[in-house]
Structure formats: structure tokens, C-alpha cells
Amino acid sequence: MSATQQAPVSRPARADERVAAVGLWRRLLVKPELGSLIGAVVILAFFSVQSSVFRSLGGVANWLDVASTLGIMAVAVALLMIGGHFDLSAGVMTGTTALTVGIVATQLDQNIWVAIAVSLVLALAIGFLNGWLVTRTGLPSFIITLGTFLMLQGLNLGLTKLFTGTVIVRGIADAPGYHSAELLLASTISVFGQPFRVAVVWWLLATAVASWVLLRTRFGNWVFATGGDEVASRNVGVPAARTTITLFMTTAAAAWLVGSITAVRLTSVQANTGTGQELIYIVAAVIGGCLLTGGFGSAIGAALGALVFGMTQQGIVYLNWDADWFYFFLGAMLLLAVLSNRLVRRYAEAARR
Amino acid sequence: MSTAAGDRPDAPLLELRGIGKDFGSVIALDDISTTVRAGQVTCVLGDNGAGKSTLIKVLSGVHKPTRGELLLDGQPVSFGAPREALDAGVATVFQDLAMIPLMAIWRNFFLGSEPTTGWGPFRRFDSATAKEVTRRELSAMGIDIRDPDQPVGTLSGGERQSVAIARAVHFGARVLILDEPTSALGVKQAGVVLRYIAQARDRGLGVVFITHNPHHAHPVGDRFLLLNRGRSMGDFAKGELSREQLTGMMAGGDELTELAEELERPSGR
Numbered sequence: 001m002s003a004t005q006q007a008p009v010s011r012p013a014r015a016d017e018r019v020a021a022v023g024l025w026r027r028l029l030v031k032p033e034l035g036s037l038i039g040a041v042v043i044l045a046f047f048s049v050q051s052s053v054f055r056s057l058g059g060v061a062n063w064l065d066v067a068s069t070l071g072i073m074a075v076a077v078a079l080l081m082i083g084g085h086f087d088l089s090a091g092v093m094t095g096t097t098a099l100t101v102g103i104v105a106t107q108l109d110q111n112i113w114v115a116i117a118v119s120l121v122l123a124l125a126i127g128f129l130n131g132w133l134v135t136r137t138g139l140p141s142f143i144i145t146l147g148t149f150l151m152l153q154g155l156n157l158g159l160t161k162l163f164t165g166t167v168i169v170r171g172i173a174d175a176p177g178y179h180s181a182e183l184l185l186a187s188t189i190s191v192f193g194q195p196f197r198v199a200v201v202w203w204l205l206a207t208a209v210a211s212w213v214l215l216r217t218r219f220g221n222w223v224f225a226t227g228g229d230e231v232a233s234r235n236v237g238v239p240a241a242r243t244t245i246t247l248f249m250t251t252a253a254a255a256w257l258v259g260s261i262t263a264v265r266l267t268s269v270q271a272n273t274g275t276g277q278e279l280i281y282i283v284a285a286v287i288g289g290c291l292l293t294g295g296f297g298s299a300i301g302a303a304l305g306a307l308v309f310g311m312t313q314q315g316i317v318y319l320n321w322d323a324d325w326f327y328f329f330l331g332a333m334l335l336l337a338v339l340s341n342r343l344v345r346r347y348a349e350a351a352r353r
Numbered sequence: 354m355s356t357a358a359g360d361r362p363d364a365p366l367l368e369l370r371g372i373g374k375d376f377g378s379v380i381a382l383d384d385i386s387t388t389v390r391a392g393q394v395t396c397v398l399g400d401n402g403a404g405k406s407t408l409i410k411v412l413s414g415v416h417k418p419t420r421g422e423l424l425l426d427g428q429p430v431s432f433g434a435p436r437e438a439l440d441a442g443v444a445t446v447f448q449d450l451a452m453i454p455l456m457a458i459w460r461n462f463f464l465g466s467e468p469t470t471g472w473g474p475f476r477r478f479d480s481a482t483a484k485e486v487t488r489r490e491l492s493a494m495g496i497d498i499r500d501p502d503q504p505v506g507t508l509s510g511g512e513r514q515s516v517a518i519a520r521a522v523h524f525g526a527r528v529l530i531l532d533e534p535t536s537a538l539g540v541k542q543a544g545v546v547l548r549y550i551a552q553a554r555d556r557g558l559g560v561v562f563i564t565h566n567p568h569h570a571h572p573v574g575d576r577f578l579l580l581n582r583g584r585s586m587g588d589f590a591k592g593e594l595s596r597e598q599l600t601g602m603m604a605g606g607d608e609l610t611e612l613a614e615e616l617e618r619p620s621g622r
Contacts, residue, residue: 216477218467221456225464228453235415235451237436237465296455 032289033301035340039287039333040304040311047315054311054318057194067310068199069094069258071303073277074284075203075210076254078302081285082214083247084227084294085134085141089126089149090251091278096152097123097259098269099160102169112175112264120256126152127252131245153275160271173267186265199261203303206254210299223247227294283330284309287337308333364427365390366559367412367443367528373420374407380583381407385421387578387588389528389559394550396570397563398603399580405563408580409532412561413445414438425528444526446517446534454506458498459487461505462520486523494519494552511542518549522556529553530561535569547573567599579603 048055054063073090080087097119104115130148134141160167172178185202188195214220222243225233234240255274263269286292287308288301309330316326365388374382382404389395399405410416412423414432422429425441432438438445452461463483470479487501496515498508505513514534521529531550535543550573554560564570570577577594579586579602586602594602 212477216480218469218478221460221464221467221478224456224460225453228455229451232447232451232453233464235435235445235447237439291455295453 032296032298032341033304034289035337036288036301036304036308039308039337043308043311043315047311047318051315051318054315057192059314059318061194061196063310063314064200064307065197065310066313067307068197068203069261070277070280070284070309071203071306072199072206072254072258073251073281074288074302074306075206075299076251077281078285078288078290078297078299079210079214079223080247080251081282081290081292082227082294082297083223083244084230085244085247086145086282087130087248087251088142088145088278089130089152090145090255090281091274091276092149092152092156093123093126093252093255093274094259094262094277095156095269095272095274096126097256098263098273099156099169099259099271101260101263102172102269103159103163105175106169106171107163110175112172112177112181115175116181116260119260120253123252123256123259124249127249128245130252131248134248135241135244149278153272156273156275157271167271168268169271170268172263172269178264181260181264185261199265202257202261203306206257207299207303214299219243219246224295227296229295280309283334286341287333289337289341291341292338305337364424366426367561368424368427369412369421370424371421372408372411372418372423374411374416375419382411382418382583383420385578385580385585387576387585389561390575391527391559392554392557393575394554394560394562394573395576395578396574397561397578397580398565398567398570398599400565400603402582403565403580404583405565405580406532407583409445409447409530409561409563412438412443412528412530413447414443439524439526442525442527443530444521444524444528445530445532446514446521447532452505452513452517455504457502458505458508458516459484459501462487462490462501462516462523466524490519490523491516494522494549496549509542510538511545514538514546515549518546518553522553522558526558528559528561530563532563533565534562535564535566543569565603567596567603571596571599 051059053059073094077087077090100119100122101112101115104110104118105112108115110118126148130141130145133139133144137144157167160169163169185198187198189198189201190196214223222233222238222240225236225238226240226243230240259274262273284305285297285302286305288298288303288305290297290302312329312333313326316323316329367389369385369387372382372385373380385404385408387395387397397405397408407416411418414435414437417431417433423432424430425443430441432441432443435445451464453464456464459480460483463478463486468479468482468486469476470482471477484501488498491498491501494515496512496519498512498516505516508516518529518531518534534546534550538546547569550560550562554573562570562574575591577587577589577591577599579589
């Protein structure tokens with residue numbers, strides 16, 4: 001071989017070598033869902049070894065059920081967090097939407113589908129209001145949604161009392177159209193003879209759609225950009241305000257789905273439903289690799305975060321431990337997740353000198 | 354669409370006529386005039402607070418000028434938003450680069466102008482094309498990146514500038530405005546960026562190069578607009594000004610002489 005023949009070959013060879021230098025380990029590390037995947041596997045292994053009920057099909061159906069409604073919300077909240085915002089009203093909104101379904105169906109004597117539609121319109125309006133206020137004022141979403149959170153909490157109680165005279169809406173099962181709604185939102189699907197809640201399917205669907213939108217569409221690119229640096233993204237023509245408002249409306253729509261599932265499944269709704277859940281959603285999203293500062297995270301990670309949550313909650317019950325330990329575990333996992341996310345971010349951002 | 358070439362064949366790409374901008378009672382810019390021609394570099398020089406940033410924001414559509422006229426191909430234009438300036442072919446590479454450090458290079462490259470494929474609800478970001486074009490455009494500018502998937506945050510300052518310039522060139526910019534592209538860079542990195550500026554110029558773009566460093570401006574510039582406290586200290590063609598004169602004017606001439614005298618003598622002791 002002469003040197004002149006080798007020369008043109010050496011260029012692509014050199015380029016390939018430099019690509020390989022990035023390394024599999026580093027590529028894996030910058031994947032936001034890695035931490036939650038490891039966490040989920042470890043927790044699954046731990047409880048499966050300790051408890052036979054946990055690893056039985058019935059046990060799996062049980063903790064998947066806990067994870068499902070939480071997961072639908074966690075995925076939407078993760079998108080919002082990647083977009084750089086929080087929604088503290090997300091938890092109470094699941095109550096607002098469930099109560100709306102109940103009150104419209106039982107107190108105003110409407111078909112349940114009409115009630116569900118009214119609930120959706122209301123949810124989208126609240127989401128729009130949140131997003132519009134945040135984008136118009138430039139105030140932290142934390143404080144704006146804290147305001148809507150408290151307002152909704154008051155409205156949930158006040159309106160429920162006004163309509164029913166109690167703090168509970170009952171008798172949703174008697175509404176016309178209930179059976180078709182139950183089929184879609186609250187039925188079970190049998191797998192190997194074990195009934196699984198249909199909410200699990202909604203959860204998987206929400207995760208798949210959210211992940212696809214985030215990674216494969218223009219809108220997804222805008223979400224990352226708006227959360228990463230809003231001013232910079234506006235400067236290159238990203239409609240940042242529209243993106244933010246859409247994200248708040250998406251979170252509200254997820255709350256509507258969970259609220260409708262809750263109302264149809266339980267057939268009665270307490271006025272305090274959902275209050276306090278908003279922090280759990282954020283915890284699941286953070287365990288799933290979302291940075292609190294925005295611009296980084298994953299829908300699949302958030303779904304795994306919800307799974308970690310569901311498994312821990314049920315696992316502690318199956319092991320007959322005191323339920324108080326659950327919060328200790330949750331807090332420890334959150335801290336661990338935040339610390340590892342910080343490392344990942346530093347690693348990803350480490351400038352080459 | 355521009356029909357101006359027929360109206361005035363010698364019209365510069367971009368022309369500023371007596372541009373001024375007030376913020377309340379503060380006159381940030383007053384009576385600024387210069388021209389930007391295709392295949393030439395117009396340097397805007399000035400110290401901190403001279404009004405360079407305000408001028409960029411007027412040119413890029415962030416602010417509307419209070420006074421004066423902006424002409425594109427000889428036609429008066431008014432940009433209400435950065436998007437409008439971009440659509441007219443005036444692209445700005447901001448000091449903070451408008452790049453998101455945690456996002457991959459190819460995602461940043463197409464941010465705000467993502468190519469799509471598919472139809473209806475299945476319309477998606479054409480990532481294969483985006484990656485391919487990013488790699489091709491960067492190598493056309495002589496930029497050697499290892500992997501378009503790596504986050505922009507892992508690039509060095511010079512590389513980031515280069516990606517931002519390549520992005521502007523790819524999206525059909527005819528006028529490229531660079532806001533202090535060399536200010537935060539070492540000597541070697543600054544040289545790399547100056548080379549890309551020359552590249553862009555040779556591809557027929559009109560370049561507006563904003564800097565406070567006459568040593569960076571002089572070798573690459575064809576025209577020099579000097580700003581001081583929001584006013585123009587003069588608009589010179591390359592032949593009219595030596596590097597020493599440019600440096601002297603930038604430093605404030607007499608002020609520098611005074612400063613030199615003051616520093617030379619040990620005072621009083």
C-alpha cells in the first residue's frame with residue numbers, strides 16, 4: 001500500500017474515532033431517565049424478594065393501579081417542568097374536574113358525557129388562565145399557581161356544599177351514559193386471569209404520546225428551548241408564550257382525565273380530592289430526571305418516577321411496615337434524584353477547554 | 354421578496370439613515386448612519402455604554418427606532434419582531450448566542466425553524482434531515498464537530514460562535530449581525546471566529562461586526578462606524594483609517610494620552 005492511497009481513507013476514519021470518543025457511558029449518563037430506571041429496577045427487585053404478594057399478578061395490578069393515575073399527571077407535569085414551569089394547582093384540579101363531573105351529572109341531571117365535556121372545558125380554561133397569567137406577568141409560575149391552587153381549593157369546598165349541602169358528591173353511577181363512561185375510564189382488562197385497571201392503559205398511552213411529542217415534534221423542541229432559555233428561544237423565533245400556555249393547558253387536560261377516571265370509578269367524590277398531590281407529581285417528575293430549572297427531562301422518566309412511587313407505597317403495605325416509612329423513603333429518593341441530576345447536568349454542560 | 358435591485362442597482366444591502374432611539378428621557382442612540390454592502394464587513398466599534406447593543410436591537414427587530422430610517426435593498430423597512438427581521442434576511446447572532454446549552458447541536462441549529470415530515474397529527478420534526486444538514490453546514494464552514502448529538506454546552510466558546518454563524522448562513526441570512534463574537538474568547542479562538550466572519554463575507558453576505566476591539570475589527574473590516582455615548586464619531590471606509598488611528602479613536606485619543614502620562618509618573622512620592 002502506498003501512502004497516497006491511505007491518505008483519503010484516513011479522514012473518515014479519524015471522524016469515526018472522534019465520535020466513539022464520546023463514549024457509551026457518557027451517552028447513557030446524559031439520558032435523563034437513567035436514574036429513575038435504575039431506581040425502579042432496584043425497588044422492584046427489593047420488594048419482589050421480600051414479599052410474595054408484591055411479585056404476584058394481583059400485587060402487580062395493585063401497584064400499577066397506584067402508579068397509573070399518578071403517572072398520567074407526572075408525565076404532564078414533567079412536560080411543564082421541562083418547559084420551565086411548575087403547576088401547584090395540578091393536584092387540586094383533579095378534584096375540581098372530578099367534582100364538576102359529579103355535580104353536573106347528579107345535581108344538574110345531565111348525561112355523564114355532557115358532564116365530562118363541561119369538565120374538560122373548565123379544565124382547559126383554568127390551564128389557559130394559569131399559562132396566560134404566567135406569560136403576561138413574567139411572575140414565577142410557583143406563585144401564580146399557588147394562587148389558583150388556593151382559589152380552587154376554596155371553590156371545590158364552597159361549590160360542593162352549595163350544591164349538595166355536604167362535602168361529598170354522591171350517586172354518579174345513576175347518571176345516564178354511566179356504563180359507557182365506566183367501560184372507557186374505570187373498567188378492568190383481564191391479563192392471565194388477573195384484572196388490571198384500564199387507567200394503566202391511559203397511563204401508558206399518555207407516556208407514549210408525551211414522549212413522542214417531546215422528542216419527535218417541533219413543539220417538543222420548543223418545550224426544551226423555552227425551559228432552557230426563554231429569551232434566547234424567543235430571539236430565534238420560538239413562540240415561547242404559546243408553548244408555555246399550551247403546556248399549562250396540557251397539565252389541566254391531564255388533570256381532567258384523572259379527575260374523570262376518579263369520579264367514574266369511585267362514583268362519589270370528596271370535596272378535598274387531589275389536594276396535596278401536586279407535590280407528589282413534581283417528586284415523580286424529578287425522580288424521572290427533570291431538572292427544577294427546566295430545559296431537561298423526560299416523559300418516560302416521569303412515568304418511571306410514578307412507578308417507583310406506586311411500588312414503594314404498596315410494597316411498604318405488603319411488608320407490614322408502618323406507612324410512615326413511606327415518606328422517609330420518598331424523601332430519600334427525591335434527594336438522591338436531585339443530587340444525581342445535578343451531576344448529570346454538570347457533566348453535560350462541562351465545557352471543553 | 355425584494356424588487357429593489359431594479360430601482361437602485363447600487364443600493365447597499367442595508368442602510369441606516371439618522372437612526373435614533375430613546376428610552377424615556379434617555380437618548381440611547383442619536384443620528385447613526387452607515388451602510389452594509391454584500392460581501393463586505395461593516396464594523397461597529399465602541400466602548401461599554403456606547404450604544405452598540407441598542408443599535409443591534411434596532412437592526413434585529415427587538416426595538417423600533419425612535420427616529421431615522423432603515424433601508425433594506427434601498428426600501429424603507431420596519432421590523433416589529435426578531436422574526437420579521439429574520440424573514441427579511443437579517444439574522445443576528447446575539448452575545449448570548451440564542452443557544453440552549455442543554456440541547457443537542459442539531460436541535461439548536463434548527464430551533465424555531467424545524468424541518469417537518471409526515472402529515473396531519475403525525476407531522477414530526479425531521480431529525481434525520483436536521484442532523485444531516487447540521488453536519489454538512491458545519492463542515493462547509495470548516496467546523497469540525499464530533500457528534501451533532503452532543504449538547505451545545507460541551508462546545509468551546511469559539512465553536513459555539515461558529516455554530517451560530519453557520520446557522521444564520523444556512524437560514525438564508527443576507528445580512529449577518531454579530532454581537533461581540535470575539536469578546537469572551539482567547540487569542541486563538543478569536544482568530545477562528547474572525548476566519549468564519551471572512552468566510553461568511555466571501556459567501557456574499559453583508560456582515561455587521563460589533564466589537565470593542567480595534568485589533569479584531571481592522572483586519573476583517575471594510576467599513577468602520579465608531580460610536581461614543583450613543584453618537585456617531587464617524588463612519589469610515591477601510592482606506593481612510595489606519596489601525597493606529599482606529600485604536601486611538603477607540604481609546605478616546607486625548608484621554609489615553611492623559612492616562613498614559615498619569616500612569617508613567619509615580620505620583621508625588
